[in-house]
Amino acid sequence: MLLCGAVHRQQPFDSSLEKPQFPGASAEFVDQLEFIQPNVISGIPVYRVMDRQGNIINPSQDPQLSKETVLNFYQKMTLLNTMDRILYESQRQGRISFYMTNYGEEGTHIGSAAALDPNDLVFGQYREAGVLMYRGFPLDKFMAQCYANADDLGKGRQMPVHYGSRDLNFVTISSPLATQIPQAAGAAYAVKRENINRAVICYFGEGAASEGDAHAGFNFSATLECPLIFFCRNNGYAISTPTNEQYRGDGIAARGPGYGMLSIRVDGNDVFAVYNATKEARRRAVAENQPFLIEAMTYRIGHHSTSDDSSAYRSVDEVNYWDKQDHPISRLRHYMTARGWWSEDDERSWRKQSRKTVMEAFETAERRLKPNPELLFTDVYLEMTPSLEKQRESLWRHVQQYKEHYPLDLYDK
Amino acid sequence: MAAAARFFIRGVNSKLSITGVGTGVHSSFGATLLKLTPSCNSRSKTQRRHAAHFTFQPDPVPTQYGPTQKMNLFQSITSALDNTLASDPTAVIFGEDVAFGGVFRCTVGLRDKYGKDRVFNTPLCEQGIVGFGIGVAVAGATAIAEIQFADYIFPAFDQIVNEAAKYRYRSGNLFDCGNLTIRAPWGCVGHGSLYHSQSPEAFFAHCPGIKIVIPRSPVQAKGLLLSCIADKNPCIFFEPKILYRAAVEQVPVEAYTIPLSQAEVLQEGSDVTLVAWGTQIHVMKEVANMAQEKLGVSCEVIDLQTILPWDIETVCKSVVKTGRLLISHEAPVTGGFAAEISSTVQEECFLNLEAPISRVCGYDTPFPHIFEPFYIPDKWKCFDAIKKMINY
Numbered sequence: 164m165l166l167c168g169a170v171h172r173q174q175p176f177d178s179s180l181e182k183p184q185f186p187g188a189s190a191e192f193v194d195q196l197e198f199i200q201p202n203v204i205s206g207i208p209v210y211r212v213m214d215r216q217g218n219i220i221n222p223s224q225d226p227q228l229s230k231e232t233v234l235n236f237y238q239k240m241t242l243l244n245t246m247d248r249i250l251y252e253s254q255r256q257g258r259i260s261f262y263m264t265n266y267g268e269e270g271t272h273i274g275s276a277a278a279l280d281p282n283d284l285v286f287g288q289y290r291e292a293g294v295l296m297y298r299g300f301p302l303d304k305f306m307a308q309c310y311a312n313a314d315d316l317g318k319g320r321q322m323p324v325h326y327g328s329r330d331l332n333f334v335t336i337s338s339p340l341a342t343q344i345p346q347a348a349g350a351a352y353a354v355k356r357e358n359i360n361r362a363v364i365c366y367f368g369e370g371a372a373s374e375g376d377a378h379a380g381f382n383f384s385a386t387l388e389c390p391l392i393f394f395c396r397n398n399g400y401a402i403s404t405p406t407n408e409q410y411r412g413d414g415i416a417a418r419g420p421g422y423g424m425l426s427i428r429v430d431g432n433d434v435f436a437v438y439n440a441t442k443e444a445r446r447r448a449v450a451e452n453q454p455f456l457i458e459a460m461t462y463r464i465g466h467h468s469t470s471d472d473s474s475a476y477r478s479v480d481e482v483n484y485w486d487k488q489d490h491p492i493s494r495l496r497h498y499m500t501a502r503g504w505w506s507e508d509d510e511r512s513w514r515k516q517s518r519k520t521v522m523e524a525f526e527t528a529e530r531r532l533k534p535n536p537e538l539l540f541t542d543v544y545l546e547m548t549p550s551l552e553k554q555r556e557s558l559w560r561h562v563q564q565y566k567e568h569y570p571l572d573l574y575d576k
Numbered sequence: 577m578a579a580a581a582r583f584f585i586r587g588v589n590s591k592l593s594i595t596g597v598g599t600g601v602h603s604s605f606g607a608t609l610l611k612l613t614p615s616c617n618s619r620s621k622t623q624r625r626h627a628a629h630f631t632f633q634p635d636p637v638p639t640q641y642g643p644t645q646k647m648n649l650f651q652s653i654t655s656a657l658d659n660t661l662a663s664d665p666t667a668v669i670f671g672e673d674v675a676f677g678g679v680f681r682c683t684v685g686l687r688d689k690y691g692k693d694r695v696f697n698t699p700l701c702e703q704g705i706v707g708f709g710i711g712v713a714v715a716g717a718t719a720i721a722e723i724q725f726a727d728y729i730f731p732a733f734d735q736i737v738n739e740a741a742k743y744r745y746r747s748g749n750l751f752d753c754g755n756l757t758i759r760a761p762w763g764c765v766g767h768g769s770l771y772h773s774q775s776p777e778a779f780f781a782h783c784p785g786i787k788i789v790i791p792r793s794p795v796q797a798k799g800l801l802l803s804c805i806a807d808k809n810p811c812i813f814f815e816p817k818i819l820y821r822a823a824v825e826q827v828p829v830e831a832y833t834i835p836l837s838q839a840e841v842l843q844e845g846s847d848v849t850l851v852a853w854g855t856q857i858h859v860m861k862e863v864a865n866m867a868q869e870k871l872g873v874s875c876e877v878i879d880l881q882t883i884l885p886w887d888i889e890t891v892c893k894s895v896v897k898t899g900r901l902l903i904s905h906e907a908p909v910t911g912g913f914a915a916e917i918s919s920t921v922q923e924e925c926f927l928n929l930e931a932p933i934s935r936v937c938g939y940d941t942p943f944p945h946i947f948e949p950f951y952i953p954d955k956w957k958c959f960d961a962i963k964k965m966i967n968y
Contacts (some may be wrong), residue, residue, distance in 0.1 A: 318748035327747045334714065339738045345704045349711025356693060379704030386699055451931035542745045543784050544807040545754060548885045
């Protein structure tokens, strides 16, 4: 009888008497059976600073960066694009074994990298070469890794685009997806204890965000209060899998609140939006020791990799729309030309110059020998073990005896 | 039926309620109920608990590491962790339930002593624990990750095999997670069954880049754990859980290390080499005595200690001398680590062998509950294997 009356009551229950006491959640009681509908919480809006033509929409959001800084953004994005074109082609010609381009996502790299401190530690997935480029990784080191030659900092051990740089605080890329996410949480925790104004950023795609490691990383960083920026590049595809087959909720940004994490969705093709969001997230992550989730919406204009032909699963028209109508590079160029900071002549001479520097690095990398095969056996452990030493000797003896069957002339002595 | 009726009648008149509510959660309700039933009054034949399959054999008191204190295995672990937190300001210990002291009491007192930022609980997620630990180590701090039972390490397999083990190699030594040590309770415990008894060292032995260490006793555990923590490579340290309370020794209070990848000859012999690690060492020591008394056979007992990278030289040197090898472990025989030892020894010592190498291991089944006394490689199975080898 009381229950019936309660169902129809208009006033709320007296919370001091009736508030739930469960340790697991802080909430009020409710006596209407209602499932929360995900789509009612309408999609998290996309923060942007420029429209698709590069015009500032709300002047208060213009970061008002210097001409020098903005030109640098532009040059880094276009240099990356040039390097991508040449290295993609070099794979097609059989010069390198594999490559992944960054077409369409240059804004996510440069905007976020510019908002960080050079000492901030970067954990990436594999499509963040622009972050490394922005920090100053030389072209010939990019090439050396792709060619796996004797100048490769990674000693020729991994496939192309698995870059790493200790000096630039960019942790070496690994192929398994999302493994870097809980690692970034751990690094951020250690960095927090050092208390030296240092943050960690962790990049991943919307596909990798489905992995268990992503859930682990999000949950750990929130519960353990880590100064960490999660940067999700939502580019619409995980190889051939479109987002509607990757998730059913409102993207990755909507998951953040589930972990108790501050989250934002931004226009990934708007370098200023990416910059602003990353800058503020970084400031607060370090000041407040909590993680932030940035979901940068963008589009993967290129194929997944040189092993992929995306015409098998999407139309050329779709790709062209993004290439022509909403590209981070052209939007920034419009911003620059509107201010008289960049002319057609500047564009022509920059294209020529950047192509030249890329080609020079390319030719040097092509000519360089591969690392000494002894490096097959080192760095498994810090020290060489007796067992590995024996294996190394065994290989050496074998190669001496059968040397005509091994491409020794391609390798450093 | 009559018993049930008695129970209800009594319940109505007594202070005990049917549900146990109102008389406190931990009331004597359950105990009282058991007393009402005649069949529960005496321990029948089917309820007898099987005695442990080994007797812990302590080592002589070490004199070279300073003053000692009586400690069991979990206390020796706590001591090692205490020493580490005291001397290394970057060291942190984390995992499920470590904050209150851990389900096996290995971290008791450490949070109070060193602070909640250094000894803390993580969410229930092994892949997260290891991934997080790798990140801590990559950032230059000392990470000691606890996995609650070795049986639950598998969600972390990708992080261990694809990430931790390969970090240094794949980066050309730009980055590494050598500061990571993973600890996990390991091995049979009498009643652990499928998911509280496993010995998964063989899965990881196939993975270059990590080290795997298994101690037989408190003194060994502290020294080997400290070596793992100091070692500049990611290490997995398996702790025989059945020894946590059962193994008591005089353990040095100060920090000390026992070298990795150096197998220890515990007793010398001339006829058979016995190789084991962890709990099984105590079985082997007893087997060696049995072989001497009943067969007049002299056994050399070797504790491998480090499974990866393992001390090939010490084992082979012994087999060259004795000509016979028996390897024993609880893990299933197929693909178990005895297979690796056997294969290498027959390569190196083929002409020295007087008999085929013998492996006395668990069967190729999941670890059973009620059948544990039949499953484990006990001293009788090992003894019988020696007899066969001698008579080959």
